[in-house]
Amino acid sequence: MQALLNQSNGLLKKTASIGCQRGLASMSEAIKERIRCPSMLKKVTNNPEDVTKHLFDDMRMGWSGFTGVGYPKVVPEMMAQHVEKNNLKGKFGIHLVIGASAGAAVHNRLAKLDMLKFQAPFQNAKDVKTCINTGKTNFADTHLSKFPVDLLYGYYALDKKVDPEFPLDVGVLEASAITEDGLVIPTASVGTSNIIGQVSKKIIIEINTAEPSFEGMHDIETENPPNCGPLMIKSVGDRIGTKGMKIDPSRIVAIVESTTPDKTPNNTKPDAKSQAIANHIVDFFNQEVKAGRMPKSLYPLQSGIGNVANAVVSGLVDSPYENVTVFTEVLQDCFLDFFDKGKLDHASATSIRLSPDGFKRFYANKDKYAPRITLRSQHISNSPELIRRLGVIAMNTPVEFDIYGHVNSTCVMGTRMINGIGGSGDFLRNAKYSIIHGPACRKSKNDKFGITTVVPMVTHCDHPEHDLDVLVTDEGLADIRGLAPRQRVDRIIDNCAHPVYRPILHEYYDLAYDECLKRKAAHEPQLLDKAFKMTLNLQKNGTMRIDNWN
Amino acid sequence: MQALLNQSNGLLKKTASIGCQRGLASMSEAIKERIRCPSMLKKVTNNPEDVTKHLFDDMRMGWSGFTGVGYPKVVPEMMAQHVEKNNLKGKFGIHLVIGASAGAAVHNRLAKLDMLKFQAPFQNAKDVKTCINTGKTNFADTHLSKFPVDLLYGYYALDKKVDPEFPLDVGVLEASAITEDGLVIPTASVGTSNIIGQVSKKIIIEINTAEPSFEGMHDIETENPPNCGPLMIKSVGDRIGTKGMKIDPSRIVAIVESTTPDKTPNNTKPDAKSQAIANHIVDFFNQEVKAGRMPKSLYPLQSGIGNVANAVVSGLVDSPYENVTVFTEVLQDCFLDFFDKGKLDHASATSIRLSPDGFKRFYANKDKYAPRITLRSQHISNSPELIRRLGVIAMNTPVEFDIYGHVNSTCVMGTRMINGIGGSGDFLRNAKYSIIHGPACRKSKNDKFGITTVVPMVTHCDHPEHDLDVLVTDEGLADIRGLAPRQRVDRIIDNCAHPVYRPILHEYYDLAYDECLKRKAAHEPQLLDKAFKMTLNLQKNGTMRIDNWN
Known part of the structure; x- marks a missing residue:
């Protein structure tokens, strides 16, 4: 582990840009060390076309990643370059689900190319937000505990065009390693990866060799809801599953090496x-x-x-x-x-x-x-x-x-x-x-x-x-x-x-209480014609401090 | 069972009004049959003063009952008569929690006497609603799964005057029977009764002899949250507990007989x-x-x-x-x-x-x-x-x-x-x-x-x-x-x-979308100055059909 760690720290310094090393026909030593299942080694490629041939306009795609760690870096960039190279901007849109969120740079890259038709269940990237708030991207914001389960239930594949067996066309999962018996080991996040692995028609794996392996830190459940029995966790460290994800190898269509670590922001001091x-x-x-x-x-x-x-x-x-x-x-x-x-x-x-x-x-x-x-x-x-x-x-x-x-x-x-x-x-x-x-x-x-x-x-x-x-x-x-x-x-x-807001808010409540009491409707007093007055004042006059409630 | 059933059906017909039979010094045969624990039989009383001496102004009280079944009928009436007899209207208020709701007549009786200072977590009685909506009763509406747990956690006893060990001063539980080993068997509902039994300083039990016993139908959990382990229920009929509630006998201060069945409304045909x-x-x-x-x-x-x-x-x-x-x-x-x-x-x-x-x-x-x-x-x-x-x-x-x-x-x-x-x-x-x-x-x-x-x-x-x-x-x-x-x-x-509302709603959405798009804020378009216009029109003009959105 220590050797690997030193090596990875080295890579961490050397790697400057996203992407796999194109034209490099032979596999790196690092990826050979990470993929311990021989049949999987055969799927490793550095050729973008081996990846982009599986991608198409209007596809449903699932990515690993949660709060900007463990997300794919190589495939999204290949896809973006594919769109640029072939002048597909506006003609190549995807329906994208991510555990929670990818790194902002990677996610923004697609947003700027108008590639995001649909996004769920979360995001945290400036250009993606702009697409959502300007009507370009439909964003289905939902509870993070519920999303993977609904994905599994087929609730994101109700469109008749979608193969009901596979709600997602392509899943892209970042992984630390693949074990001897084919278990796919996630990186810094698990998110929805285990479900994406089950419901994607095709799967592309990015083995991240820029970061040390996270093998051993994950606990992956082995049963799906509903009727999966009680979760036998009685204290926070209890384990109920396996250390990696079991993924049907016949659906893994490509494996690429990723030499880019997660891009996370620096900490700021508490104010x-x-x-x-x-x-x-x-x-x-x-x-x-x-x-x-x-x-x-x-x-x-x-x-x-x-x-x-x-x-x-x-x-x-x-x-x-x-x-x-x-x-x-x-x-x-x-x-x-x-x-x-x-x-x-x-x-x-x-x-x-x-x-x-x-x-x-x-x-x-x-x-x-x-x-x-x-x-x-x-x-x-x-x-x-x-x-x-x-x-x-x-x-x-x-x-x-x-x-x-x-x-x-x-x-x-x-x-x-x-x-x-x-x-x-x-x-x-x-x-x-x-x-x-x-x-x-x-x-x-x-x-x-x-x-x-x-x-x-x-x-x-x-x-x-x-x-x-x-x-x-x-x-x-x-x-x-x-x-x-x-x-x-x-x-x-x-x-x-x-x-400065206390008297304003108290006055509102007093007015609302009096008004609602007259109608015998004062359980939770509100004035429906004034409830948003402070926010409207902010829109018009730049402050929520209002002079009166008239 | 069949004998009991016949007897109870008889009682069901004969009983017209709420209340225990005062002045009846000896116990009924029916109650003797229901209370199989000898030490409990000693606590049976028909004297209202044996009950009302435990009740006081500003007390915190918990009742059995859920959606108008399994609620106490005798003690509330004794309490109401106590208030009337002693001219205590306005001077005898209680903080009342009920699993969900009591029978409307019983609950309304207290509301009309201005006895409800506080109510949680639900209610369904006309006069109680009026008290809530006119500022007389503070109503803490809350999730029914969360309420008993919060009660147990002491969240309804944060007032410094309350004994933290017993968030409730008095619990009143309707029961079908008390077993040989002292288990208290609920009637037609369980609700919050098991928790009320644990957190009440004093407990009064009403044995309902007007209804057949529900013994055997209940499954009462034996552990309290948090850290109570997984609920080992894998299909709807699985059982994890005991058939009755274990209640510290030293806290049971009185047992009364109730000869009134639950008062439920008739069914109406679906329209x-x-x-x-x-x-x-x-x-x-x-x-x-x-x-x-x-x-x-x-x-x-x-x-x-x-x-x-x-x-x-x-x-x-x-x-x-x-x-x-x-x-x-x-x-x-x-x-x-x-x-x-x-x-x-x-x-x-x-x-x-x-x-x-x-x-x-x-x-x-x-x-x-x-x-x-x-x-x-x-x-x-x-x-x-x-x-x-x-x-x-x-x-x-x-x-x-x-x-x-x-x-x-x-x-x-x-x-x-x-x-x-x-x-x-x-x-x-x-x-x-x-x-x-x-x-x-x-x-x-x-x-x-x-x-x-x-x-x-x-x-x-x-x-x-x-x-x-x-x-x-x-x-x-x-x-x-x-x-x-x-x-x-x-x-x-x-x-x-x-x-008739479709064009009105479509027009609203179109206006809201256009306006929000200008501000790059159109994820979920709303017009904060018009969102409630239809409801305000109902208040003023008696209909939500508005002519325009200006």
Whole structure:
């Protein structure tokens, strides 16, 4: 392993651009080492035509990849070049599903060539977002636990043109290795790969030799839902499957070598607001432990991606909690610190997405970290069954939330898609503690406090009021457990909203309550002609601070 | 059993009013037969003061009961009379939780005396609704699978005044019997009773001798979440627990006899619209079976309460499907027909709520029906774990849904609570087939087609777009599986909306798309200043049919 690691680190430095080495007729030593199944070695090719001959306009394609790691790098580039070379822009569109998201550069490349007719279930790339929000790409945003299962059920192949046996025409899976008995070993993420491997008519595998092998870190389920029996996972590190994916070899039409590592962004330091949010959350945990509702090892943690998530976990690293576990989608750098402090026992996820420095650190100490990490398929990592059973603490970031606790996680001003719901619904609906956190306000073009996170009514609802326990901003924390809507209002406004918005929101509630009471309809007071006035004011006048509710 | 049955049928006829027989010093033969544990017999009383001495203003109370069956009848009446007799109206309020809902008459009685300060997690009684919608009662509407668990976690006891060990001051549980070893056997529903039995400081049991015993029909889990291990249920009839509830005898402070059966409404015949909806759904099942996505025995059925649900199930009774199973919350009369036809193998639920005629039929053939029915706690009957595993077909009724597939299940015009979300979120989020169904439009005061079920944007969101597969009205069925928001619009409008609303909704979408496209924000087009115009027009002018979108 150490030899491989050194070699790969070398490659990591040398490799500058995407792509396989064309014209290189012979196989690299690296790929020979990774493919231990002789019959599979015969499928290795470096000729783009061996790949592009399987691709066609209007095809349904599935990629490995989750939150920008473990995605294919070679085939997408071959496909893009194929479109450019043959002047196919506008004539070569695909229906693309990815576990969650590919690296932004690779995904953007296709978007810029107008190749994305359809995308599911998530994305996180600027040009893809533009295609979605300008009507070019149909984006089916959906729960990450549900997507692979629906794909398996044929729900993405209802179009009569599609072969019902194979909802996907071509699956492209990045892999670390293929074992002696043909098991395909994923790289830094599992995502939907195991299902894509089952439902694709043809499969192309990219063996990534630029990264050390992740062999041994995955736990791949061997049964499909429904009626697959209970998931026999009682603690976060339990295993129920095999170390790789079983894929019908007759459907593997090509194997290519990929010499490009995952491109992930660098970490940024938590800002003051993130730190304040993290402090409120750690205080809350302290209170819960003191009250006996949480053990000293906490409950398994789930945490979204980003600065606040990093700050919260960093806050916990410096807290008195020990023997902590993690049951989440994505592992970020902060969890390495947690391991290093000896406070984190085990982490379960579907992807490990570190910064470039984080990956270096991880590879350099892989023997220490890898046995404490289990990478699962996303319908297992995000399974409602497991999230409820384990009593997970879920922490996610909203676009906005309202005075009753409804949350918008996806669409700015109700209509512009950012990334997608991801796993937030899986976790918030089923967690023992459902927490959302974000800054109380953000600046707009012409107002330092122009955009409030706390609004009268969310402009798009992803998480209904029934799903939330705790709402946090840098201003404070609102614990709404066990409360009726009208009881939540003061707590949410006074603890979470920025002070400049508190009187505005209180006035709205008072007006709404009076008006609804007249109609004997005041369970959850709203004024349907004014509920979005603050957002409309932002569109027109650049700030959500309004002068009055008239 | 037959003797008991005859005796009970007799009681059923004789008993006219609620209440225990006061002044009757000796115990009835019936109750002696039901309480087989000698130490428990000592706790039987007919003296209201033995009960009311445990009750006090501002108390937290938990009742058995789910959808109007298995709820206490004697203690609530004693409590109401206590308030009347002592002029305590306005001075004796309680925080009440009920599995789901009590019989309307009993619940309304407390509402009329202004006794309900707080109510969770559901209700279905006219005067209770009025209290909720006029600000008198705080109603914490929540998922029925989550409620008992949150109660157990202490989330309804965060108030510092509450003893954290006992979130409830008094639990009142209706029971069929108490066994030799002290197991308390529920009646027609389990609901939250097992948890209420654990978290109540004092417990009062009502032995219902007006109904035959339900002993043997229940499966009561023996472990509490979290970390309770997988629920080892692989088919709807599997059992994981015991036949009754284990309750610490030292906390049982009184046992009373109840001689009043559950008061349930009569069935009404399905109207033409319900029949049309049912036909669309049966056609859809036929299509799915033909496509190989559904077996001939279907998947376990969940169905809400009401006419449409009855019509759908009746439609299935006359269909070619056999060996069908049911995994639902509530069993209605239609399932008896299903059993009688020999087509239904087993039904799992948390309550059996039949019409008065249905109960007669059930009791008369109990030996036939009972072994094929399993009654579970509501966090098991509605468990996301089991709903996903079994691949349930979920069918529920909306207040309204929008052109993108968001669903309002609870609040008319966004603010007036009807009953609560109930189990609809548990089932729709996790089912293999998530179906909602309702009439395309309803009449308003001044327009035969005044209220449309299909709207531009729901005024309250209980089920986000990500949760739905199929939307049905009497007009038709929209299959939105695997589609992006913009792809769903035509299908929902053209298949589900009433013809008079189709041009209005199409025009809205076109305007919204154009406007959002200008801002590059057209993933899910909406006009925030017009989205609720149809509902506002209903409030002002009595119809949702508007002349224009200006």
